[in-house]
Amino acid sequence: MNAHLRRSFYLFAAGFFGLVAMLAYWQVYSREALANNPENGFQTQRSISSPRGLILAGDGETVLAKSVKRETPQGPVYDRVYPLGAPFSNVVGYWSTRYGATGIEIANNTDLSSIAGEPQTLDDLINRATGGPQPGNNVVLTLDPELQELAYQELQGSLTGRGSVVAINPKTGEILAMASSPSFDPNNIDDNYPELASAPDAPLINRATQSLYPPGSVFKMITAAAALEAGVSPEDTFFDSGAYELPGYTVRNFEDKEYGEVTFTRALAYSINVVFAKIAVDIVGAKALTQMALNFGFGDPYDDFPLPVSGSSVNSLPPDQWTTGTLAQTAFGQGEVQSNSFEMALVTAAIANDGRMVEPRLVREVRSPDGIILDKPTASIRRQAIPPGTASTLNEMMQQVIIQGGLTEAEIPGVKVAGKTGTAESGNGNAHSWWITFAPADDPEIAMCVMVENGGRADRGALPLAARLMRAYLEEGV
Amino acid sequence: MTQRAFTPMVLALLVTTLGFATLIFVQEAASPPLVYGAYYAGTLFALYVGVRLLLPHSDVLLLPIVTLLTGIGLVMVFRLTYDVEGAETLALTQAVWILIGSGTMFLLVLFFRNYDRLFDYKYLLAIAAVFLIASTFTPLGYTVNGARLWVDLGPVGFQPSEFARIALVVFFAGYLAEKRDVMAATSRGFLGIELPAIKYFGPVALVWAASLGLLVFEKDLGSSLLFFAVPLLMLYVATGRIAYILLGGVLFCFGSFATFLLFDHVQVRVQSWLDPWQDPDGTGFQILQSIFNIADGGLLGTGLGAGFAQTIPEVETDFVFSAIASELGLLGATAILLAFLAFTYRGIKIALLAEDDASKLLSFGLTAMFALQTLIIVGGVTKAIPLTGITLPFVSYGGSSVVGNFILTGLLLLVSERAGRREAEGLAYKKVPWGSP
Numbered sequence: 001m002n003a004h005l006r007r008s009f010y011l012f013a014a015g016f017f018g019l020v021a022m023l024a025y026w027q028v029y030s031r032e033a034l035a036n037n038p039e040n041g042f043q044t045q046r047s048i049s050s051p052r053g054l055i056l057a058g059d060g061e062t063v064l065a066k067s068v069k070r071e072t073p074q075g076p077v078y079d080r081v082y083p084l085g086a087p088f089s090n091v092v093g094y095w096s097t098r099y100g101a102t103g104i105e106i107a108n109n110t111d112l113s114s115i116a117g118e119p120q121t122l123d124d125l126i127n128r129a130t131g132g133p134q135p136g137n138n139v140v141l142t143l144d145p146e147l148q149e150l151a152y153q154e155l156q157g158s159l160t161g162r163g164s165v166v167a168i169n170p171k172t173g174e175i176l177a178m179a180s181s182p183s184f185d186p187n188n189i190d191d192n193y194p195e196l197a198s199a200p201d202a203p204l205i206n207r208a209t210q211s212l213y214p215p216g217s218v219f220k221m222i223t224a225a226a227a228l229e230a231g232v233s234p235e236d237t238f239f240d241s242g243a244y245e246l247p248g249y250t251v252r253n254f255e256d257k258e259y260g261e262v263t264f265t266r267a268l269a270y271s272i273n274v275v276f277a278k279i280a281v282d283i284v285g286a287k288a289l290t291q292m293a294l295n296f297g298f299g300d301p302y303d304d305f306p307l308p309v310s311g312s313s314v315n316s317l318p319p320d321q322w323t324t325g326t327l328a329q330t331a332f333g334q335g336e337v338q339s340n341s342f343e344m345a346l347v348t349a350a351i352a353n354d355g356r357m358v359e360p361r362l363v364r365e366v367r368s369p370d371g372i373i374l375d376k377p378t379a380s381i382r383r384q385a386i387p388p389g390t391a392s393t394l395n396e397m398m399q400q401v402i403i404q405g406g407l408t409e410a411e412i413p414g415v416k417v418a419g420k421t422g423t424a425e426s427g428n429g430n431a432h433s434w435w436i437t438f439a440p441a442d443d444p445e446i447a448m449c450v451m452v453e454n455g456g457r458a459d460r461g462a463l464p465l466a467a468r469l470m471r472a473y474l475e476e477g478v
Numbered sequence: 479m480t481q482r483a484f485t486p487m488v489l490a491l492l493v494t495t496l497g498f499a500t501l502i503f504v505q506e507a508a509s510p511p512l513v514y515g516a517y518y519a520g521t522l523f524a525l526y527v528g529v530r531l532l533l534p535h536s537d538v539l540l541l542p543i544v545t546l547l548t549g550i551g552l553v554m555v556f557r558l559t560y561d562v563e564g565a566e567t568l569a570l571t572q573a574v575w576i577l578i579g580s581g582t583m584f585l586l587v588l589f590f591r592n593y594d595r596l597f598d599y600k601y602l603l604a605i606a607a608v609f610l611i612a613s614t615f616t617p618l619g620y621t622v623n624g625a626r627l628w629v630d631l632g633p634v635g636f637q638p639s640e641f642a643r644i645a646l647v648v649f650f651a652g653y654l655a656e657k658r659d660v661m662a663a664t665s666r667g668f669l670g671i672e673l674p675a676i677k678y679f680g681p682v683a684l685v686w687a688a689s690l691g692l693l694v695f696e697k698d699l700g701s702s703l704l705f706f707a708v709p710l711l712m713l714y715v716a717t718g719r720i721a722y723i724l725l726g727g728v729l730f731c732f733g734s735f736a737t738f739l740l741f742d743h744v745q746v747r748v749q750s751w752l753d754p755w756q757d758p759d760g761t762g763f764q765i766l767q768s769i770f771n772i773a774d775g776g777l778l779g780t781g782l783g784a785g786f787a788q789t790i791p792e793v794e795t796d797f798v799f800s801a802i803a804s805e806l807g808l809l810g811a812t813a814i815l816l817a818f819l820a821f822t823y824r825g826i827k828i829a830l831l832a833e834d835d836a837s838k839l840l841s842f843g844l845t846a847m848f849a850l851q852t853l854i855i856v857g858g859v860t861k862a863i864p865l866t867g868i869t870l871p872f873v874s875y876g877g878s879s880v881v882g883n884f885i886l887t888g889l890l891l892l893v894s895e896r897a898g899r900r901e902a903e904g905l906a907y908k909k910v911p912w913g914s915p
Contacts, residue, residue, distance in 0.1 A: 001838055002830050004715040008842070009826040012849040016819045019853065020812050022862045026772045027808040034773035039758045039766060042774050042786050 044097045048077045053112040053136030055092055055104055057145035058174070058364060064092045064141070065105065065186075080105075084145070086183040087152035090206040091143065091307065091362065094186035099193045102204075104139060104362065107306035111137045111366045111375070135369045142174035142364045147473055154465045155181035155452070159430075162201060163452035163462075164208035164341045165469065170349035170438060170447045172379040173358035176473070177448075178342070180207040209309045212338040213451065216424025217254075217271045217458075218434045219333025221347060221394065224268055224276075226284045226292040228390045234265040234397055244274045249325030251277040254423060265397050269404035271421060273332045280331035286319035289330060295385045296347045297357060298339070306362050312339035334425060345449035347385075348436040351398070352418070352444035355391035357382040399441050407459060410467050415474055416441035419466075421458035430454035433461030439470055446473055481535065481898070486542035487526050491519050494549030497782060501553065505783035507560050510570060518552065518573050525580045529891060532587050535898025536891045537828055543821045544872060544887055548576050548880070550814060551873035554801055557783055558794045559875075568794060568875060575877040579884030586888035593892045597652035597836050604685045607645040610638035611692045626696045639693065639701045640882035643708070644889070646689060647843035650709050653681060654716040655836035661717050682709065697743055700854055700868030706730065707850055712843045716835070751864040764791050768859045771804040772811075779807030794875040796867045800859045815856070818871075822849040828890055831897040841893040844886045 026034070035043060055065035067078040080095045082088070093103020101109065113136050144167075151165040158181075167177040184196050184203040196204050205211060228234075242258030244251040253259070253273050259266075267275040280289055293299075293314045302309040315326065315336045322330075329335030342360075350357040359380045366375040386394075398418035402410045410419050418441040422434030433455030438447035448466055455461030498515065501507040522545045529538055556569035590596070596603070613619060614626050620635070622628055628635045654661070657678050686709050693702040710726040737744050746761050754762030754769075767790040774785060787793050787801035794801075803811040825845025832838045851871055858865035869879040 001715060001718070001835065004718050005826055005829050005838070005842055008711060008715060008846065009823065012822050012826075012846075012853070013819060015849070015853040015857075016815050016822075019815055019856050019860060019862065020808075022857070022860045023772065023803060023808055023811055026769060026860065027776050027803065027811075031773045031776055034770055037770070039755075040770045042770060045786060 047113065048097060051078045051135045052080065052095070053369070054138040055108075055112070056138060056140045057088075057148070058140070058142050058176070059145060060140055062145040064088050064143075064145075065095075067136075080186075082186045084149070085185045085187060087149050087179065088143070089183050089186040090180040090208065091141070091148075091178050092186065094184075094189040096189045096193065098190050103206075104141065104306055108139045108363065108366070111139055137374060138367045138369065140364045140367065141362055142169075142176065143178070143362070144176045144473070147177040147469065148179060150472055151177045151179035151469055152181060152183065154469060155179055158452045158465060159433075159455045159461055160453055162207070163433075163450070163455060164206075164211075165448065165450050165466075166208050166341045166345035167446055167448040167469070167473070168345050168349045168360060170352040170444045171358065173349075173361050174364065174379075175360055175362050176446060177469075178206075178208050178362075180205070206307060207340070207451075207453075209305075209307050209340060209342045211340055212310050212312065213340060213432050213453070214335075214337055214424040214426065215333040215339040215344060216422035216432065216434055217273075217332055218344055218420050218422035218436045218449075219337055219339070220268060220271065220276055220331070221351065221398070221420055221436070222293050222296055223280055223284065223289060223331045224264075224397065225296075225351075225386050225390060225394060226289050227264070227279045228393055229292070229386065230284050230288060232264055232279060232283060234263065234393060236264050237261050238264065238267060238275045238278060240267070240272050240274045242274065244277050244328065246277075246281070246324045246328055248323065249328060251328050265400050266404055268397050268420070269401045271332075271405075276331045277328035280327050281324050284331075286322045286327045286330075289327070290314050290319045292386075295383070296350060297343055297382070297385075302342075302360070305360055309342060310340065312343040313337070333422065341449040341451040344434070344436050344451075345447055348438055348449060349444075349447035350385045351391050351394045352438040352441075352447045353391075354388040355384055355386040357385045395441055398438075407463060409459070409464050410435075410437065410470075412439065412467075412471055412474060415439050417470070419463070421463060423456070423458045426454060428454075430456045433458050433463075435462035435466045437466055437470060439474060446470065481530075481538060483526070483539045483542050486539065487523065487545060490542045490546035490549060491522070493546060494518075494553060497550065497553030498556070500782045501557050501560075504781075505557075507557070507783065510556065510560075514570060514573050518549075518576060521577050521580050522548070525584060528584050529587060533591075533891055533895035533898075535902050536895035537824055537898070538891070540821065540824055540887055540890060543817055543824070544884070546817055547814075547821075547872035550802070551798065551870075551875070552576070553782070554798050554873065555794050555875045557805075558788060558798075558801055562788070565794075571877075572875050572880070575880045578877070579881040582881055583884040583888040586885060587891060590888075590892060591895070593840075593889065594834070594836060596648050597655070600649045600652035601681070603645040604649040604681075607642035607649065608685065608688045608692070610642040610645070611689055611696075613638050614696055615692075627698050627701075634877065637876070637878035639696075639698060640878040641885070642689065643701070643705060643847060644844070644882060644885055646685065646705070647708065647712075647847060648840060649685060650682065650712050651836050651839035651843050654712055655834070655839050658716040658835060661713075682713075694737060694741075697741070698867075699744065699747065700851075700858075700866035703854055703866055704847060704850055704868070706733070708843055708847045711846045711850075712839055715842055716839055747864050747866070751861060754861075764797070765859075765861055765865060767791075768797055768800040769861055771800050772860060775804040775807045775811070777808050779803075779805050779810055781805060792867075795869060796855060796865075796874065797859050798874045799856050799870050802873075803860075814873075815852075818849070818852045821845075825849075825890055828894040828897065831901070832893050833897060833900060837893045837896065841890055844889055848883070848886060 051067035054063055057064055063083055065082050068081045069076050070079055091103055093105040095101045095105040155163050165177055165179045168175050182201050182203045239261050240259040251274050259272055298312045298314055301311040326335055330337055359382050361377055365373050367373055395418055398420055401420050402417055410417055417439040419437035424432040426432050433452040435458050436449045438444045450462040450466040452461045502509045526541050555572050559565040559568040613629050618630050619626055620628050627637050629638055661678050689705050713722045750761045750765055754765045758766055771787050782805050785804040787804050790797045790800055802814055822845055829838045829842040832841055848871055851868055855868050855870050857863040869876050871883045
């Protein structure tokens with residue numbers, strides 16, 4: 001009888017081990033799939049029943065997002081509140097149990113959420129082990145709150161009210177401002193989302209990173225960089241006859257002007273399309289021009305950046321299949337060239353920073369609720385886009401854009417300012433108005449790109465807007 | 479036989495204390511009167527001391543396992559009901575049932591040291607068991623959640639099947655021990671399987687069929703499964719003939735197919751097991767909530783009180799294991815399962831060391847019932863098998879179940895006392911090494 005007793009025990013033991021295997025299947029193998037199942041409301045329930053961390057501006061004090069407790073019959077729940085609203089919402093994003101999350105709210109969800117991720121302090125570990133309350137960590141952004149607010153107001157007051165501003169510290173890569181207009185109020189997103197999502201002017205889109213436009217003449221900085229690398233010097237002279245005929249395409253200057261014999265520096269200052277097209281076709285070539293754009297970050301989706309970025313592009317065709325017409329148009333940022341203020345601000349910052357492209361950053365640090373720094377990313381170099389010598393030449397040429405080009409509005413007393421205009425044919429209404437700039441040119445603190453959709457001439461749309469922001473930042477110490 | 483279990487007793491009580499401390503200090507649950515905690519710890523400790531005095535040779539390691547399981551059960555019942563309107567006092571009621579169970583067990587070990595006299599009354603016990611089960615069909619019986627399992631006894635309702643099955647195990651043990659030789663012998667063939675004379679099966683089959691039939695009509699599927707499987711396993715152990723298991727398997731297939739066709743509620747159960755997503759807010763709701771909660775626990779669990787187990791209907795009774803898996807995680811749930819396995823192991827060991835056939839079969843039958851009940855309900859809530867509503871021994875909320883399992887443990891202790899005493903006296907004791915045939 002004892003043998004049968006033992007066999008029965010083995011049967012029971014096998015049953016118990018089978019149950020452990022079944023548990024492991026649910027709790028380890030299928031855990032995530034079940035957590036994300038639409039019938040499973042636990043994640044939502046949990047996320048509203050504990051406070052998320054704060055999102056703070058670069059001063060470490062200005063609160064951009066916080067969780068506010070509200071008592072309900074089912075126990076306390078936390079509502080997400082955005083005290084400063086629309087000017088910051090393209091970066092901060094919204095957080096909704098119904099419509100998901102965007103911006104920093106989702107990019108840094110692991111930090112902000114009290115439930116996701118690994119415990120990071122001893123308190124956190126103890127709280128979790130005992131199932132105690134777990135407030136999320138605080139995320140401090142790099143944004144200068146006053147510059148951001150001002151940039152948003154300026155965009156709102158621009159010709160079309162549609163556009164974007166990106167300002168960056170060229171040495172550290174910290175984004176000082178990233179404004180997009182029109183924007184939206186992230187408070188009460190649950191009620192407003194359907195209307196916002198279908199609005200014709202797309203307020204939910206972050207125009208600074210997600211939209212793509214022809215950059216026009218601001219792209220000439222990349223052509224100029226390629227030209228300098230190909231051996232052109234700023235004092236070389238070129239002849240502009242007002243038109244440059246190529247098979248199937250004729251290049252003309254802005255407002256059909258004709259400049260005659262000019263130096264390369266002057267060609268940039270007057271933004272002469274004919275000269276740049278000739279240089280691209282005769283000296284640089286499609287391959288080198290494309291390569292230079294790639295060096296400056298074209299084609300890169302910036303996967304490490306917290307916000308979604310639409311990668312800029314030069315052309316859908318590989319350079320060896322371009323016609324000379326394509327090459328000529330590309331030289332002054334038309335044709336198929338697509339970019340946005342984020343990318344162009346990075347190009348500007350790289351020129352300002354001796355040719356070194358730094359990693360753009362939006363998050364300065366992550367702190368635990370009791371102030372312990374958990375994460376503090378440091379500045380890192382993406383790549384050397386161009387040699388320092390080339391960068392300083394471009395720097396000088398961009399200063400001459402303001403001096404020789406007579407763009408007095410961009411000048412700041414006592415500060416050397418560099419810049420480049422862009423008035424890009426949009427194919428739909430007024431031209432897009434671009435202005436890239438950095439200052440002080442001898443020791444850059446800020447690089448900026450302003451873009452106003454259908455804002456018309458650069459020197460009347462984007463430039464004055466940017467100049468006010470630059471002055472506010474540098475003079476008033478915003 | 480383990481004769482001392484002081485440290486395990488203290489550890490088991492500490493686990494319970496830690497559980498309540500977590501709920502009260504971290505989850506800020508309103509504390510139940512501390513005096514109840516003292517009563518609980520005092521009772522189980524007194525029970526341990528009492529058993530040590532009365533049955534000095536028994537396998538007393540069963541008691542810390544029981545203490546651990548009832549303690550975890552109390553913590554979970556408290557956690558799941560303290561803030562539920564109308565059920566705030568459920569944990570106190572459960573504590574009272576544990577007191578009653580401990581008292582019953584103490585009386586059992588005090589007065590039934592000659593437990594084998596029970597075998598003399600085996601037919602009486604069998605008849606009593608059948609009547610107990612049938613008592614739910616009297617006007618006193620009532621239906622809860624579609625199953626007619628309850629009898630109203632004035633102040634309390636009780637589930638007769640929880641006690642009837644112990645009586646039935648006693649009957650089967652007594653009968654099979656008497657007839658095991660003739661039942662192992664073969665006299666005729668049936669479908670190629672050699673079977674003994676049919677007359678020896680008469681009483682067994684009659685009791686078996688009667689209890690099973692009644693339970694099926696009461697719609698108590700879990701108990702039906704237990705009542706079917708435990709006698710079959712006892713028959714196998716008694717005769718050593720695998721043919722009985724095979725025959726049982728065939729019968730099981732026919733029987734479950736017949737009940738599937740006959741009863742709507744069986745079809746619903748099977749469908750919600752095979753594809754709960756078909757009706758996630760209706761028939762599939764309970765099992766899906768159970769799975770969601772179990773998955774939510776992950777490896778380490780959400781922490782006591784931090785899970786959402788209250789979303790499962792009947793969580794404090796049939797689904798208490800889902801709540802444990804959710805809040806204590808895979809590690810905690812596995813630890814609880816190991817405690818059940820340890821109880822089963824001690825039970826089988828008691829059967830191995832028992833001297834006479836009836837005692838062997840009795841302790842085996844009780845252990846098998848305990849183990850199978852655990853496997854059936856845990857398998858049910860983890861969707862390993864179709865769900866059949868029975869309690870998790872000692873852990874689930876439920877008076878009849880707790881008292882019944884204390885009686886079961888008491889009987890195991892009585893059997894082990896006899897074997898232990900013989901061992902101590904060095905009489906006619908043959909050492910049986912574990913693992914050899």
